[in-house]
Amino acid sequence: MADKNIAKYSGHQHFRHRLVLSFLSGKPVLIDGIRSEDKNPGLRDYEVNVLRLLEKITNGTVIEIGYTGTSILLRPGVISGGNVTHDCPLSRSIGYFLEPVIMLAPFAKKPLHLTIRGITTDDRDLSVDTLRTVTLPHLEPFGISDGLELKIKKRGAAPLGGGEVHFLCPVVKQVKTLNFVDPGRIKRIRGIAHAVRVSPQISNRMIDTSRSILNRFIPDLYLISDVYKGEDSGKSPGYALSLVAESTTGALHCSEAVSVPGGVPEDVAIAASRSLLARIKRGGCVDRQHQILVLLMMVLGSEDIGRCRMGEPTERTVQFLRDVRDFFGTSFNIRPAEPSNPDCDEQIFSCLGTGYVNANRTLG
């Protein structure tokens, strides 16, 4: 038991990415002081659920939760993959639980086939549409593409959920080095407007409104209405619009907006469209929600310098970079992308990959 090697942290923030780093590096992690001053101290139900999910997809993991519930020690095991089924609580959507899984699944022993049930779309986390059209394509430049699938079997809106999603991920030996410094110009915008347990005209209204805002900027704009009916539509009514903009070099920007009770679909569409335009304006090759995923893959790349151009890092990203230095010893070199241009606040992140090789995978 190497006590020197345990990474120690406090607080409930940045919970998931610390667990992921622990699994990938093999270093145990101790997190204490989880909401110790709060009225409801200790881990929340969705955090415990994430631990349970990670336990299911790994083998030999030991999780010790202190008896007050405010501290946890994770001794990571081997990421095994395989066929896993999981039910999520209704406090967070499926995106919250899938994000750490997406970071771990390519390094499993066997290809992962995860069936996960819960709320598919809500306003706090990425919806399953965004995961499919934006998050998973971010794995393609790293060599993880063949066999990567996200099937949306049923949709489920908050608060009652009822959605089901199948996630299939192949296994790779090593992740490729990324060199993505040219954001390019936006060449097309795609969108998915979906509505469950409401009139299908609502998705058409959202599409019309969004079109009227975005049409003047780009001709290649197609919005698709995705209506699920009957059993596959979950237990609660709701609708949402998710938009993806793709550039000439393959950079993706996304935005989404979810219905609120008492709102109109036009408002949802306006919010989503404006948010997309704001994010495009911010620029970069990777958008803010996916900074952590891309930076993690860069760290795990082959022993070569990887480069990526992004906008300003978020707080979560900054803490993630600090934690990466604790776990892997890798630090990033961040310099402005255009030093001559003071208005541009994009930065180039470069690092030396650790040459992580997936030793778990079964050959043949």
Added chain:
Amino acid sequence: MNLTTMTSTKQHDEAALLAILQAHGQQFAEAFGDTSFVQGSSKKRKLDPETELKPDEDTDSESDDEWEGFSNDDDSVGNSEEGEEIDNDEFSSETVVRVKQPETIVFGEPRSTNVSGRMSKQQVKAFMSSKVTKLRHDDVARNPSSVEVGDDDEEQEEEERTNLQNDALLHKLIHTQLLSARSSDASLKPAERKRVVQGRILELAAGAKLGSGEKSVKLEEQKRASKKIRLGLERKASEREAQTLEQAKNLGNYHSSIKHLFGAQSKGQPDRRKRDKGLKMGVGRFAGGVLKLSKKDFSSEAGHSRSKARKGNGKGKR
């Protein structure tokens, strides 16, 4: 200069400026073919072209870029409160009662639901597919109506499509019709299943008669076995045949017309009389340093058709 004259001069100047503005507005309106713009009316008239020039709003879409006439700061969408009552306009002393056209805003007009009809079906399927690799394949270049695709590429694409279609069809046929039901039987051991499938494929490819594909595969396998095992298997098979024949006779199922079913069953392949020994010559037999040719060898030529009954072909003697 007292106050009144000052104001009147000011009014005069501004009236001139406004006249210029008015003329400009009239020109603009006429560019749209709108000749209803009446010259010389009050300044409030200039608010009217606004309602005519502004596009009909079906939904509350933004129209920031549209030219919306000269005036207003409070350019509200509804525009209905746009006053009849702006006669406290300080520039003109005359108040003209104007009848403004009420602006109609239509909500929720049933639009065509086929908004994604501009995307070809292939593109929609590619974008909505669950496989991430297919997501970016809905390029416009794949759209057959695109001009950029050259003829050569189109032909290759066509060919590829037919090849792919053929592959798909073949796969479908193999797994639904062509293979026997036994091949999907789960209780078979993998080696047995392999034999079944191989036999069926032989039958399909005309390498064996229908029904005897599996047998010929089995025979091929047995040939590789060592002599002892091969002979043992053959002996056992003949014993089994004899047993079935006896049983059939006992039960009364036997009849001379179906003798061939019970008899020494012919092997799946043409029977070779003998294992070929040694090195073969084109004709004759070579033994002891001498090539021995028989009359048959002389008479036989390459053009002659061979029949199984013909003896002594090649190597006559045993």
